[in-house]
Amino acid sequence: TMAKLGILVAVAVFLRTVSATSLGVVQTEGGMVKGQNIRLGLFRHMDVFKGIPFADMPGRFEKPKRHPGWDGVLKATEFRKRCFQLNLIMTDTRGSEDCLYLNIWVPHGRSVSSGLPVMVWIYGGGFLLGGSMGANFLDNYLYSGQEIADRGEVIVVTLGYRVGTLGFLSTGDSSLPGNYGLWDQQAAIAWVHRNIRSFGGDPDNITIFGESAGGASVNFQILTPHNKGMIKRAISQSGVALCPWGINKNPRRLAEEIALRVNCPTDETMATCLKMTDPVQLTKAGALNLSSSPDSPLVFNLVLSPVVDGDFLPDEPHNLYHNAADIDYIAGVNDMDGHIFTGLDVPSLNSQLVDTPVEDVKRLLASYTKEKGTAGLNSAFSTYTSNWGSSPNRETIKKTVVDIGTDYIFLVPTQAALFLHASNATTGGTYSYLFSEPNRLGGLIKPYPSWMGADHADDLQYMFGKPFTTPLAYWPSHRDLSGYMIAYWTNFAKTGDPNKGDLKVPATWPKFTSSAQKFLEINSKMNVNYVKQKLRLRYVHFWTSILPNLSFPE
Structure with a gap:
């Protein structure tokens, strides 16, 4: 009978381990939290925590402060509201000022995880919108960390931070220094560093x-x-710090415009008045002007952005890369990242039937090179039309417009950041990529023409594993691509080398060096032949060397 009892105990223990591997109640600096445990398969579980506060509700235009904590067990099972922001069409507001929360996905195998690498996600949205959970379609949130955490065996954290006027308004002096959204992100990273060990994470990775x-x-x-x-x-x-929309060089001017829109004075009482203004009005006053044209491109309207404040950013970003000397860094762009912008600036771009006038190409280039006057425009125009031949076809002209936008807004600044990182690096590795999976709607739905490559944000669905979450919406090749991205990204998080880790990759991704400038082209067809070098070197050279050195016209 003792033997029988032993077998029964063994079976009971086995069933318990099969039934749930979970952290249970977790002790954090603010108090105890309990998430939700989900079963992903035999011996695979995951704890999901939604809505853990990483800071107190922030004061208006103030840095975030530590959360005072709570009694009892905080039920962390619902996403909290996103930070106060405009809706997509800029007519109304959504969200709350009480928004400094984060979400955590912790995968478990046969036993409860410990010492896992941690990946902390910071959403985009032009510093104007966004939320830690991303867009929601039938309860399938874009920024759900589940697939990355499960497939890559890493902890995924997503965080909220203030955006728009409340996150980035600055008077350019100490009365409203700005960068509140960046301080929020920093507070969340610091919270993760202090607390993630209790969730099975490695605070040093x-x-x-x-x-x-x-x-x-x-x-x-x-x-x-x-x-x-x-x-x-x-x-x-x-997106990198060096993008033309990354830093607002004249925050005071914007602060005065916003003050006038909400009936505040622009004298020394401006900051006090702004702090007392209704957040809905403040947020609406920071609306993006969407009426753009080749003469005033949309990218120049993205003005609610970080500022060089002497504190968070003690200097211009290009002078601060020594601070990242021992940090491994991957940076890259999508091959048609600029399409989302240039499609608004040059409306004929997305029409299959209408020509895009060469005049519009010139107007867009003139806007991007206006500091250098006619000399800048002429030099840019000859650079971008050198492969046109005597009579370029409609598609050639349209693609050139997208290239110009992509280069100026994303690609060239990213190459510059890679150069600066590589040349300042001590132990940190540098890696460059170009994502080129054609948009899934290309040729099917406006505004996507048949020649469409990867538009801005097209990479997100693959990185977050959507082809696995909603298999019916994708082809098998999309699942290949998603697998590749999760492998490179999580291997990198574990080892600092995207090729080394638990997941196999389709091509060895070499480091980026200032001399060889190698990069990896990422798409569903990729193999070893997708390792390339000197990404759009001629155009990078134009924007970084030729244009800045043109003598300014008298």
Whole structure:
């Protein structure tokens, strides 16, 4: 009978381990939290925590403060509201000022996880919109960390930060210094560093990653001296600190415009008045002007952005890359990242039937090179039309417009950031990529022409594993691509080398060096032949060397 009892006990223990591997109630600095445990398969479970506060509700235009904590067990099972922001069409507001919360996905195998690498996601949205959970379609949130955490065996954290006027308004002096949204992100990273061990994470192996304004934010977070020793690696997707929209060089002018819109004076009482203004009005006053044209491109309207404040950013970003010397860094862009912008600037771009006038190409280039006057325009125009031949066809002209936008807004600044990182690096590795999976709606739905490559944000669905979550919406080749991205990204988070880790990759991704400038082209057809070098070198050279050195016209 003792033998029988032993077998029964063994079976009971076995059933318990099969039934749930879970952290249960977790002790954090603010108090106890309990998430939700989901079963993913035999011996695969995951704890999901939604809505853990990483800071107190922030004061208006103030840095975030530590959360005072709570009694009892906080039920962390619902996403909290996103930070106060405009809706997509800029007519109304949504969200709350009480929004500094984060979400955590922790995968478990046969036993409860410990010492896992941690990946912290920072969302994009032009510093104007976004939320830690991303767009929601039938309860399938874009930024759900589940697939990355499960397939890559890493902890995924997503965080909220203030955007728009409440996150980035600055008077350019100490009365309203700005960068509140960046301080929020920093507070969340610091919270993860202090608390993630209780969730089975390794506080000494934190990778931050983000896209668009989130990619630029990632870059700012590794450049600021305030994160010393907290971040091990970083990934910037379609956005770096050097992007033309990354820093507002004249915040005072914008602050005065916004003050006038909400009936505040523009004298020394401006800051006091703004602090007392209704958040709905403040947020609406920061609306993006969407009426763009080749003469006033949309990218120049993205003005609610970080500022060089002497604190978070003690200097211009290009002078701060020494702070990232021991941080491993991946940065890259999508091959048609600029399409989302140039399609609004040049409306004929997305029409299959209408020609895009060469005049519009010139007008767009004139806007981007206006500091250098006619000399700048002529030099740019000859650079971008050198392969046109005597009579370029409709598609050639349209693609050139997208290339110009992509280069100026994303690609060239990203190459510059890679150069600066590589040349300042001590132990940190540098990796460059170009994502080129054609948009799934290309040729099917306006505004996507048949020649469409990867538009801005097209990479997100693959990185977050949507082809696995909603298999019916994708082809098998999309699942291949999603698998590749999750493999490279999570291998990198574990080892600092995207090729080394638990997941196999289709091609060995070489480091980026200033001399060889190698990069990996990522798409569903990729293989070893997709390792390339000197990405659009002629155009990078034009924007970084030729244009700045043109003598300014008298």
